[in-house]
Amino acid sequence: MSSRRADASMSLLIDLTTHAIDEGYERAAARRKETSSDLAVAPSPRRSRRVTAMAVGVVLALAGALFATSWVATHRNADAAKRARKDLVNQIHTQTAQGDQLQQQLDDLRAKVAAARDAALAASGKGSTLQREIAELELVAGTQAVEGSGVEVTLDNAKDTSNPDTASLGVIYDRDIQAVVDALFASGAEAIAVNGERLTTRTAIREAGDAILVDYRPLAPPYHVDAIGPPDLKAAFLKTQTGTLYENWRQVYGLGFSVDSRVRLTLPSAAEPVVRYAAPLPAAPSAQPLESP
Amino acid sequence: MIAALALAIGVVLGVIFHPTVPVGLQPYLPIAVVAALDAVFGALRAMLDGIFDDKVFVVSFIANVLVAALIVFLGDQLGVGSQLSTGVVVVLGIRIFSNAAAIRRHLFRA
Numbered sequence: 001m002s003s004r005r006a007d008a009s010m011s012l013l014i015d016l017t018t019h020a021i022d023e024g025y026e027r028a029a030a031r032r033k034e035t036s037s038d039l040a041v042a043p044s045p046r047r048s049r050r051v052t053a054m055a056v057g058v059v060l061a062l063a064g065a066l067f068a069t070s071w072v073a074t075h076r077n078a079d080a081a082k083r084a085r086k087d088l089v090n091q092i093h094t095q096t097a098q099g100d101q102l103q104q105q106l107d108d109l110r111a112k113v114a115a116a117r118d119a120a121l122a123a124s125g126k127g128s129t130l131q132r133e134i135a136e137l138e139l140v141a142g143t144q145a146v147e148g149s150g151v152e153v154t155l156d157n158a159k160d161t162s163n164p165d166t167a168s169l170g171v172i173y174d175r176d177i178q179a180v181v182d183a184l185f186a187s188g189a190e191a192i193a194v195n196g197e198r199l200t201t202r203t204a205i206r207e208a209g210d211a212i213l214v215d216y217r218p219l220a221p222p223y224h225v226d227a228i229g230p231p232d233l234k235a236a237f238l239k240t241q242t243g244t245l246y247e248n249w250r251q252v253y254g255l256g257f258s259v260d261s262r263v264r265l266t267l268p269s270a271a272e273p274v275v276r277y278a279a280p281l282p283a284a285p286s287a288q289p290l291e292s293p
Numbered sequence: 294m295i296a297a298l299a300l301a302i303g304v305v306l307g308v309i310f311h312p313t314v315p316v317g318l319q320p321y322l323p324i325a326v327v328a329a330l331d332a333v334f335g336a337l338r339a340m341l342d343g344i345f346d347d348k349v350f351v352v353s354f355i356a357n358v359l360v361a362a363l364i365v366f367l368g369d370q371l372g373v374g375s376q377l378s379t380g381v382v383v384v385l386g387i388r389i390f391s392n393a394a395a396i397r398r399h400l401f402r403a
Contacts, residue, residue: 016384020391021342022335022353029344052347057299059354063329064303065312066358070326072311073319 110272138269142200145269146191148228149262151237153180155246156222156256170253172221174207176246177214180225181205183242189227191267195219198270215270222256226265234261300333320369321362324378328361329354331385334392341399361385 117134121127138144155177158170181192181199192199197214199205204215211218227233237243238259250257314322332354339345361381368377 016387017391020335020388020395021338022332022349024349024353025335025339025342025344025346028346028349032346049347052351053295055351056347057295059351060296060299060333061303061306063333063354064300064305065307066303066322066326066329068304068307069312069314070322072308073314073322076311 106271141273142191142198142270143272145267146228147264147266148191149231150189150226150228150265151184151234152260152262152265153184153225153227153237154222154256154258154260155180155225158254158256160254169249170255172212172223172255174205174212177212177223177225178205179242180246183240184225184227184229184233184237187229187233187236187240189229189233191228193226193267195224196268198268200270200273202273203270226262226267228265228267234259296336320374320378321365324361324365324381325358327382327385327389328357331389331392332357334389334396338392338395338399341396 118131121131121134135144139146155172157172160170177194181194184192194205194214197203197217197219199214204213206213208218212223213219227237230236238247243259246255246257249255332350335353336345336350339350364381365374365378368374
């Protein structure tokens with residue numbers, strides 16, 4: 001019998017390593033030695049030995065089943081997680097396609113409404129004046145597709161992210177696009193679209209998760225900001241604080257930033273904003289019709 | 294030999310039937326597995342030491358698995374479940390490791 005230390009119950013770690021094997025085995029062995037030396041007691045009968053041997057087999061089979069169950073459960077859970085993810089991705093794709101289809105339908109219907117309105121207005125002299133007025137307002141509001149010369153500003157995340165100190169600084173956020181759009185408007189741009197999303201007075205450029213949303217539609221980099229404006233738009237934009245800042249960041253952090261003049265840019269129309277709650281002040285003088293040019 | 298066969302049969306049965314573990318018992322499955330591993334390694338070492346005992350193995354296996362699961366269950370009820378299961382895994386892991394070392398010494402004499 002091993003001599004027990006006085007502090008055996010307290011020194012947990014020593015106990016752990018020196019008594020790694022179950023103490024029961026040693027005690028049972030010691031008992032066996034005692035009984036076998038004491039010939040008065042016969043060795044345990046055959047039947048009970050067979051029973052315990054079978055019990056060992058059953059317990060080992062149980063252990064094997066336990067390991068297998070655990071293994072299968074772990075892998076099945078991983079498969080289930082993968083399947084759920086795949087289902088979600090598929091769902092996203094179907095819903096996006098559906099959304100695109102509805103948007104297409106909406107655009108077609110809008111075009112039809114505009115055509116019908118134009119046809120109705122063209123019938124009378126007063127109508128054609130109104131038509132011109134509508135066209136002019138639409139042009140300013142951004143609900144009319146437009147073309148003209150301007151610049152294309154391209155923003156992109158830095159390609160080289162090997163330097164961990166600057167990797168996060170080479171990422172484009174919503175505020176970067178906001179800054180560029182503001183600087184372009186300040187430089188005289190008259191119409192701007194970001195990745196084909198025309199900006200109006202009610203277009204939000206914001207971020208949700210890792211995606212930048214323009215007019216609540218997620219965009220993928222690189223971000224192309226197309227702006228129609230005066231011939232010196234590029235020079236004016238590059239002279240703004242934003243222009244110099246981003247040019248600087250391009251050199252320091254490898255941010256994707258380029259400004260190119262475009263002879264002919266075509267910008268799509270934005271969705272017609274619906275005004276439901278705001279009404280003109282009753283006391284305001286009735287709006288004068290715009291003078292026809 | 295018979296022991297290895299029994300273990301293999303258990304694994305095969307588990308793979309074929311893969312019994313579903315009740316959701317309530319699922320958190321205790323990993324702990325039960327570690328406790329079972331500890332008991333099996335301890336038995337292997339005892340066998341090599343020449344002091345293996347059927348009864349001790351059966352009782353220690355069942356008791357270890359149940360007590361390990363019970364400790365974690367108790368911890369869950371008291372809000373220290375994850376800490377206690379870490380503790381159980383550390384203690385049993387150390388035991389498995391030193392038993393494996395003893396087995397290695399037996400087999401390779403090194």
